[in-house]
Amino acid sequence: MAERFIRYVEGTSVVHKLDPRAKFFFVLSVVVCASLAYHLVLVLPLLAASLASYLAAGLPWEKVKTTWKFVLFIILFLSLLNYLFVAVLFHPQRRQLGFEQALEPGILLRVFTPVVKLLTIAVATITLVYTTPYNLYAPALGQMGVNYKTAYVLQLGFRYLPEFVSEMKKTLEAQMARGYRPRGSRNIFARILSLAPLVVPVTISATLSIYDIADAMELRGFGEEGCHTWFRRLRMGKLDKALTLASAASLTLYTLLFVLRPF
Amino acid sequence: MGSQPKPRKTALTTTSLVAMGVGTALYAAFNVFFNIFQLPGTQLVALRPSVAIPMFFGFVFGPLVGFVSGFLGNVISDAISWGGFWWNWDVGNGLLGLIPGLAVYFLSEEKRFSKPGYIASTVLAVIASIIGIGFAAFTDYIFGYGISTLEEAIYALFLPAAVTDAINGAILTPILVSAYASAVRGRARRA
Numbered sequence: 001m002a003e004r005f006i007r008y009v010e011g012t013s014v015v016h017k018l019d020p021r022a023k024f025f026f027v028l029s030v031v032v033c034a035s036l037a038y039h040l041v042l043v044l045p046l047l048a049a050s051l052a053s054y055l056a057a058g059l060p061w062e063k064v065k066t067t068w069k070f071v072l073f074i075i076l077f078l079s080l081l082n083y084l085f086v087a088v089l090f091h092p093q094r095r096q097l098g099f100e101q102a103l104e105p106g107i108l109l110r111v112f113t114p115v116v117k118l119l120t121i122a123v124a125t126i127t128l129v130y131t132t133p134y135n136l137y138a139p140a141l142g143q144m145g146v147n148y149k150t151a152y153v154l155q156l157g158f159r160y161l162p163e164f165v166s167e168m169k170k171t172l173e174a175q176m177a178r179g180y181r182p183r184g185s186r187n188i189f190a191r192i193l194s195l196a197p198l199v200v201p202v203t204i205s206a207t208l209s210i211y212d213i214a215d216a217m218e219l220r221g222f223g224e225e226g227c228h229t230w231f232r233r234l235r236m237g238k239l240d241k242a243l244t245l246a247s248a249a250s251l252t253l254y255t256l257l258f259v260l261r262p263f
Numbered sequence: 264m265g266s267q268p269k270p271r272k273t274a275l276t277t278t279s280l281v282a283m284g285v286g287t288a289l290y291a292a293f294n295v296f297f298n299i300f301q302l303p304g305t306q307l308v309a310l311r312p313s314v315a316i317p318m319f320f321g322f323v324f325g326p327l328v329g330f331v332s333g334f335l336g337n338v339i340s341d342a343i344s345w346g347g348f349w350w351n352w353d354v355g356n357g358l359l360g361l362i363p364g365l366a367v368y369f370l371s372e373e374k375r376f377s378k379p380g381y382i383a384s385t386v387l388a389v390i391a392s393i394i395g396i397g398f399a400a401f402t403d404y405i406f407g408y409g410i411s412t413l414e415e416a417i418y419a420l421f422l423p424a425a426v427t428d429a430i431n432g433a434i435l436t437p438i439l440v441s442a443y444a445s446a447v448r449g450r451a452r453r454a
Contacts, residue, residue: 007342064346117406153280156283164293199312203439217281
């Protein structure tokens, strides 16, 4: 099943209990506000909100440590890369660049603001993924007013994901039993071509099955107008409404700040 | 290609919805497979041969199916691989599928699944890689996600990703289109 793959961690925290729609809207507001934030001062409250939601989720370190290793690697890599580009390679006085110029507050601000933005968005999306069961994504979208057919695409994606992963493992084993070995050539073209015996059979058999699945769904009444209900009815509590209002308020505030630019 | 129902270009038919779902699952599964089950000998230089999946789905079923397969497939595979997602790279991956899908507007069904189609799928795969990865890399710069300079967007993000995606797409997409055309013809003969 898809839960084997998706990094959802069961829990009883306040974030786990939030309505997925409120969490979706919160992540959306963090992403939009971070995109509109033009100064580090505006990004820091968003990072604080993201971190607060992450900490409130009480996710066990054992489950999230690989994610954090990846995020911290990206942060470190981008910080060094930014510093290299901003302070060394493209600094206006790069020919006579001294230690003091390389550590100017303006440069450090320019180096770290994008990295803090990225971290803010990463923390918000990590919290969403780790605290929301995958089988609530489609009902949440459906009950947010998204057309049920569109929401169902997500459900189908989760439904077939584990099947295709095991199909690929089986295909690889079957091909290897027939003597297939991916080539370790230096030639990138040869290396990509050597993957074709693995990629093509799985893709083509999956593509041909589309027509059978669509027929089966239509025979069961899928696609009829006005008759679709979601099995899981979602209800917003006081906390969900408060989070949604706070998200909407921050969206408005950051849009105004972006337009007016008071500092 | 007469045996299968023709994909409609605009309407959300059940076939196109299922194609979106299957394309999403397949793209996510391939990304996860190449990330987790690293194949011996491939040494990750090919990076994401899976980019051919949304390109192929777009080319066969139309731009909307291609876009959704790339977009949602990338959201899910990012969620699996590291536990989060970045919207602009998801949209960029969606464009990888949308652009080859434009072929349905200028190539007839017959031509799409013969030599002119294979050439078009190669060219569109390259264009899609440039536009899709360009969108992702330059929005990173425009919105200030992680990078500070245009040069970083070009040299550190755009060029490495666009070139490898273009090579992967240009090689694997026509192979998939040709295999699909043969499989459908074989099915028609058996029916």
